[in-house]
Amino acid sequence: MHITLNIMRQAAGAPAEASFQSYSVDTAEDATVMDAMLQVRDEQDGGLGFRAGCLRGFCGDCAYRISGTGDLACLTPIAKVAKEGAVNIEPVRHIGLLRDLVYDLDPFLWDKVKAVRPGLTAPDTPPAQEALMEPAVVEDLQTVMSCVMCGLCDEGCTVITVDSKFLGPAALTKAYRTVKDPRNSAAGLELDLMEKPHGVWDCTHCYEANGHCPKKEINPTYRILAVREMLMERGIKNKAAARYHESFTSSVKRSGWVDEGHLAISGIGWTNIWGLMKFLPTALRAIRRGKAPLPYLHKKRPGADRIKRIFEKVERK
Amino acid sequence: MKYAFYPGCVSRGGCPELYPAAIKVAERLGLDLEELKDVGCTGAGALSSEVSDPINARTFAKAEKMGLPILTLCSTCQGVMSQANLRLQEDAEYRQRINEEFLAEEGLEYGGTTEIKHMLWAIIEDVGLDAFKDQVVNPLEGLRLSAFYGCYLRRPTDVMAPEPYEGRKRYLEDIIEAVGAEVVETSGKSKCCGFPILMKNERNSLQMAGDHTSEAKGKGADGMVTPCPLCHLNLDGNQPRAARQTDREINLPILHLPQVIGLAFGLTPKELNMPRHIVSTKPVERKIPLRT
Numbered sequence: 349m350h351i352t353l354n355i356m357r358q359a360a361g362a363p364a365e366a367s368f369q370s371y372s373v374d375t376a377e378d379a380t381v382m383d384a385m386l387q388v389r390d391e392q393d394g395g396l397g398f399r400a401g402c403l404r405g406f407c408g409d410c411a412y413r414i415s416g417t418g419d420l421a422c423l424t425p426i427a428k429v430a431k432e433g434a435v436n437i438e439p440v441r442h443i444g445l446l447r448d449l450v451y452d453l454d455p456f457l458w459d460k461v462k463a464v465r466p467g468l469t470a471p472d473t474p475p476a477q478e479a480l481m482e483p484a485v486v487e488d489l490q491t492v493m494s495c496v497m498c499g500l501c502d503e504g505c506t507v508i509t510v511d512s513k514f515l516g517p518a519a520l521t522k523a524y525r526t527v528k529d530p531r532n533s534a535a536g537l538e539l540d541l542m543e544k545p546h547g548v549w550d551c552t553h554c555y556e557a558n559g560h561c562p563k564k565e566i567n568p569t570y571r572i573l574a575v576r577e578m579l580m581e582r583g584i585k586n587k588a589a590a591r592y593h594e595s596f597t598s599s600v601k602r603s604g605w606v607d608e609g610h611l612a613i614s615g616i617g618w619t620n621i622w623g624l625m626k627f628l629p630t631a632l633r634a635i636r637r638g639k640a641p642l643p644y645l646h647k648k649r650p651g652a653d654r655i656k657r658i659f660e661k662v663e664r665k
Numbered sequence: 666m667k668y669a670f671y672p673g674c675v676s677r678g679g680c681p682e683l684y685p686a687a688i689k690v691a692e693r694l695g696l697d698l699e700e701l702k703d704v705g706c707t708g709a710g711a712l713s714s715e716v717s718d719p720i721n722a723r724t725f726a727k728a729e730k731m732g733l734p735i736l737t738l739c740s741t742c743q744g745v746m747s748q749a750n751l752r753l754q755e756d757a758e759y760r761q762r763i764n765e766e767f768l769a770e771e772g773l774e775y776g777g778t779t780e781i782k783h784m785l786w787a788i789i790e791d792v793g794l795d796a797f798k799d800q801v802v803n804p805l806e807g808l809r810l811s812a813f814y815g816c817y818l819r820r821p822t823d824v825m826a827p828e829p830y831e832g833r834k835r836y837l838e839d840i841i842e843a844v845g846a847e848v849v850e851t852s853g854k855s856k857c858c859g860f861p862i863l864m865k866n867e868r869n870s871l872q873m874a875g876d877h878t879s880e881a882k883g884k885g886a887d888g889m890v891t892p893c894p895l896c897h898l899n900l901d902g903n904q905p906r907a908a909r910q911t912d913r914e915i916n917l918p919i920l921h922l923p924q925v926i927g928l929a930f931g932l933t934p935k936e937l938n939m940p941r942h943i944v945s946t947k948p949v950e951r952k953i954p955l956r957t
Contacts, residue, residue, distance in 0.1 A: 506816075506857040510872040550866045552873075553710055554857040555820035569821070573710075580713045592864040596711040600720075605706045606674040615864035630906060630943075639902070639941045641681065651703025658705075658719045658767055 349377050351430055353384055355396065356438040360447040368436070369393075375426060381435060382410055382421040397448030405562070408496030411503070412449060413438040418500045420562050440503035442512060457499050460515045464523035464541050469534035479531045491565050492525040501568045504560030506552055513546040517557035517568035520548055524571040527578065539579060548575055549589040591615055601659045604652035609644050666791045668736035668782070669728035670698035671746075674706050675894040676738050679902070682938030683894050683921045687738050687784065689937070690923040693800050693930050694792050696784075698736060701727055707745040709895075710817075710861065714749070719767040721749040722760070726768055726775035734780040736787055738923075740893035743783040744817025747824050753777055783818060785892045785922060789836045794843055802931045804845030808888070808952050810925065811849040811881040812837035813900065815893030819855050840922070841890065844929035849886040853877040858896040863903070868910070874899045875907035878917045888918040888949045890925045897921060902943050918946040928953055 351373055358366035371388045379387075382400060389396045401407030403422045410421040415429045415436050429435055439445055444452035501517040508514050515523075523542055527535040542548040557568035584590040595614040599607040612631075616623040634640040649655075676683040691698050704724040708717025724746070728735045737743045753760045754777040764774045782790070788797055814837055819825055826833040834855075838848045859873030878900055881889050891897055899907075901919035908915040919942065927937045939946040 506873065507862075507869060509856075510876065511866075511869045514869075550862055550869060552816070552857040552859070552861045554816035554861075555822075556816075556856075558821050567821075577713050577715075586865075588865045593711060596709075597716075600706045600708070600712065604704075606678065606709070608675065608679040611864075626906075630902065633905070633943055634902065637941050637943060639679075639681065639943065646678075649703065649705070651705070654703070654723070654771060655705035655720060657770075658723070659716055661767060662713075662716050662719075 349375050349379070349427065349430075350433060351375055351384055351426055352434040353388060354434060354436045355385070355388075355449070356436075357396070357448045358445060363445065366445075377427060379426050380422055381412075381414055381424045381426050381429065381437065384426050384435075385421060385437070397446075397450045399450060406496060408498030411440055411498040411500050413440055413503075418503045418560055420496075420498060420500075423562065440499060442503060442505075442508050443499070453499075455512070456502065457497065457516075457518060460519035461497075461522050463515065464519050464526070465534075465538050466519075466522045466526055468526065468529055468532045469537075470531075471533040481530060485528070485530065489525055489529060492521060492528075492571065494563055495521055495525075495561075495566055496563070497522075498562065500560045500562060501557035504556040506554045506556055507550055511546065511550070514550050515542070515547050517551075517561075517572060520551070520575065521566065521568040521571045524575055527575065536582075539575070539582065540585065542575060543579065543584070543586040543589070547586070548572060548579070549584075549586050588615075591617055597659075599646075601656055602648070602652070603646060604649035604655040607646040609640065609646065666695065666787070667697040667699065667733055668787065669731050669733040670700040671704065671724065671735050671737050671742065672700065673737060673739040673742040673894070674709075675898065679898050680894040680921070682941040683738060683897075683923065686921060686927055686932075686937045687923040689932060690926045690930065691784070694788065694797065694926075696736065696787060696792070699731065699733065701735070703727075707742050707749075709741050710745055714752075717745065718749050718752065719763050721746055722753055722763045722775045723768055723771070723773060725750060725753070725779040725781075726764075726773040729776055729779045730773070734782055737781065737783050738892075739895065740783065740815030740818035740891075741895050743781065744815075744820075744825065746781045748821075750777075750779065750781055751824055783892060785818070785836050785840070786830075786833060788926075789832075789839060790830075794839060797840075798843050801844055801929045803929055803954060805925070805929050805953050806845045808846040808949065809849050809886050810841045810846045810920075811851045811884070811886040811889045812841060812854045813851075813858065813877065813881075813889050813891040813893075813896055813919075814855050815891060815896045816855070816857050818892060837890065837892065837922070840926065844925060846925075849881060849884050851877070851880050851884060851886075853880050858891075858893075858899045860895045860899040863899060870899065871903060871907040871910045874903055875911035875913060875915065878904055878907065878915045878919070879911070879913050882915055882917045886917065887952055888920050888946070890920045890922055892922040894921065904944050916944060916948070918942065918944055918949045920946065920949065 354368040399409040401409040405423045443456045705720040859870035863870040924937045
């Protein structure tokens with residue numbers, strides 16, 4: 349099969365000068381994108397920079413945007429992604445490059461993973477017997493541990509697009525694995541780390557990460573939501589998130605539905621004068637336009653008492 | 666076609682213009698809506714599923730008792746309900762536990778049969794585009810609109826657009842074309858508007874709103890249409906703040922789905938409560954033909 353590979357190249361430290369370089373190769377019909385890239389490097393251009401580790405989807409080194417979609421080059425059949433005999437290969441989004449397709453992984457991935465302390469801490473007193481785990485827990489943790497840290501979930505993240513400091517789904521999924529392990533005696537500390545600024549509460553739960561992960565069973569967004577449920581149960585320590593969730597919960601519990609006026613103000617904080625001042629023009633505009641009609645009334649919905657009973661039953665558990 | 670109507674909190678709260686516009690459009694489309702009045706908020710992803718699943722199961726049980734599918738007006742309500750419904754449908758033991766612990770005392774039981782549809786889905790799948798077009802008396806020719814879905818109407822894909830509903834990823838564009846307007850494609854149309862983190866990270870939230878609206882504006886859109894009132898709150902309500910933060914002039918009118926449909930069905934901007942928006946909708950109004 350004759351294929352043209354258009355590979356994005358750039359010299360070290362010169363992102364502004366990145367450009368596509370085209371290579372023509374004859375590959376086997378069942379070749380992967382990585383097979384073709386290796387062929388180019390072996391036969392045509394020994395200076396082409398990219399990482400290639402295990403070549404079987406285990407190391408996560410070869411995550412690229414292949415014809416516009418993030419995927420692992422070693423698992424992607426070239427025939428599947430070729431458009432009119434050509435395949436474009438570019439770096440994933442939001443990542444720094446050392447040169448060509450060689451990533452600077454520390455700021456993109458590893459610094460964030462380290463920030464959530466991805467490891468298990470043994471209890472001070474050694475347990476009297478072997479730590480036994482429920483099969484369902486083991487299975488769940490093994491699923492998450494099948495993550496190859498390719499970073500494709502971070503590549504698709506809508507928050508990292510606007511905030512490169514956001515921990516991102518890859519590190520938060522790694523953290524899930526740590527805090528969900530019943531043998532870990534320091535899960536509380538790791539939950540604290542996830543609650544810091546740029547942490548778990550900044551996730552918009554847009555579910556992009558689930559779709560970008562090449563392992564369909566990991567579902568990073570579900571892991572982030574599961575961590576949030578742990579935090580809600582434990583008591584949220586992040587102040588902004590705590591204010592928001594407390595206000596939302598009390599509103600639905602009281603009236604059956606969300607009191608948005610109350611939520612907006614208590615979400616900012618009743619004593620946060622600067623925050624309230626910044627919000628004031630929006631509020632006045634809403635009142636002037638009739639978007640927030642005066643007098644502001646938030647009435648109980650019919651059946652609100654039934655909703656309240658559901659809250660109370662859950663709280664009693 | 667009759668539905669148990671779940672208008673959600675925002676269509677009567679932060680976006681009071683949406684509810685009456687939706688009712689007017691539904692009448693013309695023959696969507697017979699019987700409102701579920703004594704049901705709770707879906708939780709919107711802010712309540713733990715331990716609380717929100719029983720609240721939603723209660724809503725589903727009431728609709729099941731009426732023998733009707735639920736119709737929603739909000740991508741977030743739809744997303745949260747679809748996911749809760751899947752959990753309750755797939756796990757009979759879980760459903761049974763919720764029935765016994767929370768619903769039985771009210772004489773309710775959820776059997777797992779309720780279908781939940783956003784108005785956008787109901788229009789395409791139940792009314793059909795041909796019947797929809799029959800109602801268009803005022804084609805919005807010359808108007809350039811970009812679509813903005815809201816995350817939860819599109820993802821998780823296996824829940825929101827499973828086979829054979831892959832076409833749901835283009836329904837909004839189908840409507841834009843059916844009303845006679847032109848689709849302006851944007852890269853952000855299925856991304857997050859930023860609303861879910863407005864109270865937690867305002868800077869990031871407003872950046873998202875600013876990026877999406879200015880992308881559409883830069884590509885020549887006269888307006889943006891959304892089936893999600895929460896997206897509307899951020900894209901319209903917070904657009905002036907987003908413009909200030911990102912140092913841009915934006916002024917892009919954001920229309921609710923029923924408003925775009927209503928204009929094509931011959932309703933006036935006033936009848937559709939468009940003057941209530943934060944960002945003036947006049948640029949859209951100036952480009953549509955006057956009702957005769």
